[in-house]
Amino acid sequence: MQKIIHRADSRGSADHGWLKSHHTFSFAQYYNEDRIHFGALRVFNDDIVAGGMGFGAHPHDNMEIISVVLKGALEHKDNLGTHGIINANDVQIMSAGTGVVHSEFNASKTEAAEFLQIWLFPRERNLPPRYDQKTFDPVLQHNQLQTLISPNESDGALTINQDAWFSIGNFDAGKELVYTPRVAYNGAYIFVLEGSIEIEGETLQRRDAIGISSYSAASIKATEAAKFLIIDIPLTQFTH
Structure with a gap:
């Protein structure tokens, strides 16, 4: 067995005021040549979003994007016509494929939301984009x-x-x-x-x-x- 350990305090971090994020792998302004990806796992962000704030509309392509909501709720919109709320115990997946534009905002104006943002390289590229979410007991x-x-x-x-x-x-x-x-x-x-x-x-x-x-x-x-x-x-x- 081969092992690689990533301690919590060794992650990259960013504090934008409205967003506090810890990056396990290189992301945005955080770069670590030893932490680019683990196989198909490219991004693993541990995010806290302030009430009423979020990520404005932005594009993705050829990436499997997963959001695991740990606390609070997120409001999702995309150019596929999807508009919904992702609550704690919900998981969202978006296969960006040939391209999708989406936004995610904290659904509460006052309470912080916490979620994991995870990206995987896809098995097949340039498929039609797809969105789904589900609540897990x-x-x-x-x-x-x-x-x-x-x-x-x-x-x-x-x-x-x-x-x-x-x-x-x-x-x-x-x-x-x-x-x-x-x-x-x-x-x-x-x-x-x-x-x-x-x-x-x-x-x-x-x-x-x-x-x-x-x-x-x-x-x-x-x-x-x-x-x-x-x-x-x-x-x-x-x-x-």
Whole structure:
């Protein structure tokens, strides 16, 4: 097994007043030649948006863009005709494909919103753009993994144009699981949202992350009550 650890305090950061963001990988004004991407995972931003503020209309193409709302709500609009609210426990996916223009604003005028902004390189380029969102019941995350995103429509999750799976779990202290890759060539990127976990001899605290590759199984134990996200993802054929 190969491992790369990204500690919470090693991330890039930006404070624009209305937006406070931590960047795991190079993004905007933050550049780190050792942190360009992890396989198909290109952007992993941990964002807090002030009430009434947000990202004005801007374009994307040929990127799979995922928003995981942790607190509050976001208002989304795009040139595909989509207009809706993404609440806590909601996940949004936008396959930018040949091109899409969208905006995201905090749906509250007074309360901050917190969300993860995650970008993946697509499996196929220049497909028609597509948008979807779904609410996930957190009860189904208790001491087990719930699949949020999958390339397979039959999984009951949001579908993605990539051989990638997103899973989330909320585990009681002392609970363990063994995670195996969805396909043999994939790696996994594990991000601790809350609490702490131990994985293959490494202890990770809140907002720490680990990327693992060349493995057949990984043991994960919640050393205290812990919520974490696993991105099962291809590692090869991606350049920056």
